[in-house]
Amino acid sequence: MDTQTSAQTGGRSGLERFFAPRSIAVIGASANPAKIGARPLAALKTNGYQGQIYPINPNYDTIGGLPCYPSAQAVPGPIDLAIVSLPAPLVPEALRDCAQKGVAYAVVFSAGFAEAGPEGAALQREIERIVAESTLQVLGPNTAGAVFHHTAMVASFASTFMSPPVHQGSGIAFITQSGAFGVYVYNLAQQLGLVFDYYINTGNEAGLEVADFLEYLADRSEVRAVALYLEQVRDGTRFRRAAERCFRRGIPVIAVKVGRSAEARRAALSHTGALTGAEDVYDAVFRQSGVVRVDGIMELLELLDLVVKNAMPRGRRTGILTSTGGGGAWMTDLCRQAGLEVPEFVGPTREALEAVLPQFAAASNPVDLTGQMYTQRDLFRRCVAILARDPAIDALVLLSGGDPETVGVGVPETVVEASQSSDKPLLVAWVGAPDWFYRKLGAAGVPAFR
Amino acid sequence: MDTQTSAQTGGRSGLERFFAPRSIAVIGASANPAKIGARPLAALKTNGYQGQIYPINPNYDTIGGLPCYPSAQAVPGPIDLAIVSLPAPLVPEALRDCAQKGVAYAVVFSAGFAEAGPEGAALQREIERIVAESTLQVLGPNTAGAVFHHTAMVASFASTFMSPPVHQGSGIAFITQSGAFGVYVYNLAQQLGLVFDYYINTGNEAGLEVADFLEYLADRSEVRAVALYLEQVRDGTRFRRAAERCFRRGIPVIAVKVGRSAEARRAALSHTGALTGAEDVYDAVFRQSGVVRVDGIMELLELLDLVVKNAMPRGRRTGILTSTGGGGAWMTDLCRQAGLEVPEFVGPTREALEAVLPQFAAASNPVDLTGQMYTQRDLFRRCVAILARDPAIDALVLLSGGDPETVGVGVPETVVEASQSSDKPLLVAWVGAPDWFYRKLGAAGVPAFR
Structure with a gap:
């Protein structure tokens, strides 16, 4: 021995x-x-x-x-x-x-x-x-096994791990209680340019369980976020303690938890033998320990993308810039529904905006730059700079759309420059651009959504 | 004169x-x-x-x-x-x-x-x-104007209409109160393979308003669905009458309505001068006249895609087929949250499934076909055929994932064949396939989502 x-x-x-x-x-x-x-x-x-x-x-x-x-x-x-x-x-x-x-x-x-x-x-x-x-x-x-790309530790039989990933170093760890579904999510993330450094499928958990890994990851310096796919948590106390440790160390834990409906609980039982528990208990544990619960896989991946790009807002107060009044109103609704605030601009911010904007554009939140955003290249950058200085705003959202090549010269460069000039995150929602546009912004560290 | x-x-x-x-x-x-x-x-x-x-x-x-x-x-x-x-x-x-x-x-x-x-x-x-x-x-x-592709009536200055669309004949009409944002949505739809036959931006509505167009479209034989982007409805009675007429004629009216939040109402006022009204009144009018209200643009386009593909379910009772137990439980949750039912299979359906499925797969809803779905090509087709015969099921959902080229031979063909053998809609949610897979299924009339 x-x-x-x-x-x-x-x-x-x-x-x-x-x-x-x-x-x-x-x-x-x-x-x-x-x-x-x-x-x-x-x-x-x-x-x-x-x-x-x-x-x-x-x-x-x-x-x-x-x-x-x-x-x-x-x-x-x-x-x-x-x-x-x-x-x-x-x-x-x-x-x-x-x-x-x-x-x-x-x-x-x-x-x-x-x-x-x-x-x-x-x-x-x-x-x-x-x-x-x-x-x-x-x-x-x-279990479909576990993978850690930094050491080429591939203890899995899933096809996706049979060759090394093109990128790594995202700092994202993914713990999943479903093997196959976890691999699907891993693959989708990879397509969107996000390679998880850790893939851990806990399977039937006869020994190691989710809390063991969460505890370990909380102390790893390379870990920037933990994604969870949960059917049940066996040891709630240890799970909460580990999640709290992540929270204190600034590592967001983002979870998809199956079993809101009785039908899903029944399905999980015949899958990994998991008795998924009372949902209000889970919600309470998540809230207490700072775990963010999401329902959709895209939502999970979009949040992880924000972490990787250092674009997690520090608060709820959102400044909206837009090239379309109608779209600005719609984005305002979406922000409010998501629990964000869209405060009116006051004092020096309002004055500075009024000095910069064309007469027919109101210096309110959302800022409607109108089509001028495309023709007057400096306008957007200057407005971002003004809002970046305002301590009453935590994050900026740009809502625009159309083909960046036809709407104006140098649109992606302008957006990237403006983003880099601000230490508040600038999130871009651009409706109907070609794929290269989202990739280009993404590669420059600007989170961009359709 | x-x-x-x-x-x-x-x-x-x-x-x-x-x-x-x-x-x-x-x-x-x-x-x-x-x-x-x-x-x-x-x-x-x-x-x-x-x-x-x-x-x-x-x-x-x-x-x-x-x-x-x-x-x-x-x-x-x-x-x-x-x-x-x-x-x-x-x-x-x-x-x-x-x-x-x-x-x-x-x-x-x-x-x-x-x-x-x-x-x-x-x-x-x-x-x-x-x-x-x-x-x-x-x-x-x-107004950014109006377009009807069938007659090449292009009364607009938007770049996107400067050349004819590659496809037309979707039967979709789009009425929008925001010109630029409407064009963004039109462009995004086009990218996703959906060309709106009508684009109508009503602008300030000094004369013609949304209800005029809705009334007209309700009686047009080529119209299969109407999409709306609304800030306000001026004449509620006429709007409701026109929407009801669409409903009776089987033309779904799907609306994004801005102004849920006070902040968005303020923004709309400075945009088209629209005083967006009490949201509960709108919700009531929509409900009474069969208008489906959605919050997201992708949700709007996905619903329109279902209409174009004749894949709108006739009821709420959903049968789920999956290659992953965990994913099946998650999809069950999502269906329940969306107000759908996931009823247990009984009687002849259950017996037929038991006869076809491998021993370790339970003949319950969701049906977990496990990895066998990929290796035993006929399994999926046979299960779809069994559920298609069950009068207690209105629609089928397949949840699977991975790269269809590596998981199994002929996966897209199998899915398309199975879909065509069923007169109930089969909706495919496939996590992490390459783009060609979604395009291939879409081109064959099978709605496929990431």
Whole structure:
């Protein structure tokens, strides 16, 4: 038994070695690329994982050029992380083997546990017993796994992780209780230019649960936001404590929580065996611990995008600039519905706006720049500068539209310049521009929405 | 005075000649392409308008090869529609000239009326007097104009109408009280593959107002839906009657109405001089007359897309199919929040599903097809066929995700085939597919959302 490794992990809550393992064993490794057991080996290679990789399968001598071992205990060196891809009935024995070897962590892909009836539930209780009686910590079973791009730790079989992402370093961690749906969300984020640094699917949570990861992430310097997809929280007290720790450290936690409706609770039960609880309790816990609950995936991703772009407003008071009076009124309604304030401009701000705006444009909130916004290039930049100076305004919204190439010369550059000249976030809602426009603004760090 | 034309228009409500004019005069026509007065001439040509075009401007003999006249009365033939692009103070005289000539309709681009203070308001009252004392009907002033693609009637200066649209025939009419914002929405719709057949901006409504157009469109056979962008309704009784007529004829009327918040009402006042009224009154009128009120532009366009694709569900009872248990629970929540029902399957439907589904998938609503959906191609099609037969279900929703090319062979084809085999609408919510997937499903008439 190799106790050195588990000692170095710092007990149950320290997940450093989980996300930065020096060695990974793949139990149920396969040379057949069609098998799930072949996927972690391939993924670790293509992602450029730098540690030791140990395929484990009694039927092979080598797999993909690597020596293959009959069991975890037969591996000559220490194992930080074991990936288990075996039929459910074989899993407890493999985990006992890992525990005896002193493996620190195991990720169990295998399904057929609590989500699959009484026989599976009994198998899951066996896993729980092993966890209780050893230092082995388990993610899963019934998990799509976990990924941390910084260390190329890819303990997953999902196709999307089989090659390294084009970008990373967003600082976003994503913990999801649904594996497949979590991957869909990860993929959608990637399409929108947002690569999550962490993907963690907790599956049936026989060992590690959401609160464990939230606790760990709260103390990581590279983490800028945590996204959650929740069906249920097992240990409410620990969850709240971890979420509060994130809040205090300025890490927004944004959650989609399933189970508002009785029908959805029924559906979750037959999915991961989760008994989703009383919604008012969840809402209260979220409110107390600063968790932002959203209903839509796009809403989740748009909020994360604001975090990445440092564009989270510090308060509710919003100044609206627009090229269309009608649209300005509509945006005012949307802001009010979202609980934001659209205060009238007063004092020096109003005077400064009046000095800059054409006579027919009112110096009120929203500021209607009219079509002059496009022809008089400096007008928008000057108005942004005036509002940026006003301590009674927390954030700026530009509502405009049309094809930026036909409406005026240098529109995207003007918007980017104006944004950079303000230390208050400028959020752009531009109706009906071509895709390049949103990408261009996004790449320059200006959040832009359709 | 040429009374023949106005007699043929059938009085105030018959707008046939407005949308299918045999002749159009452009008052304030210009040979300088930088001037607004040059735009309608160019647009009518590039859109292929087949009727007579009369430029009117005392300073030219010809414009763009067409003989130019000093006034409407100097034009030798009848004029169905006059487009007026003049400074505000010159507009009343030009309209009197039109009225004496017996012109049926005038579209007045010019701004500087009720929206611009007391002097402008006096000018607008002059227009109202001319309308009251003659058979001339006026759209505007302060309007971006009106367009009907079927007849290439382009009475607008907006860039987007300077060339003909790639598609038309959607059957969608769009009436907007904001010109620029209306154009933004038109452009966004076009990007999403939806070309509005009618664009109508009512501007300051000195003459024709929203209810006039709604009344007219209710009786047009090509109209399949009416989209509204409203700041205020002037004649509530007529509006309700026209909306009810649309409802009875199966034409959905979908409205974005600005002014829920006091701040937005203030903004609308300084925009088109509109006093937006009590919101509960609007909600009541909308409810009584079957108008669907939405808050978002994307929501508006998505509903219109369902109309065009014949995919409006006949009732609230929704069957959900999914490849992800977690996502299925989430979609169940979203359906319940939207006021839909997600009833449990019973009787023959349940039995048929049980016979088809793999053992580990529950035959409940949502139906979790698991990853089998991708590998067992027939599974999805068969489940759709079973639910299509169930009279207790009104619509089907598929929630899935991932890259359709990597998750399984022939995924888009399978979805399209299954949709076509059902006479209940199948709505697809697919998280994180590439753009081509949504376009492919959309082109096949299957509404697909991110």
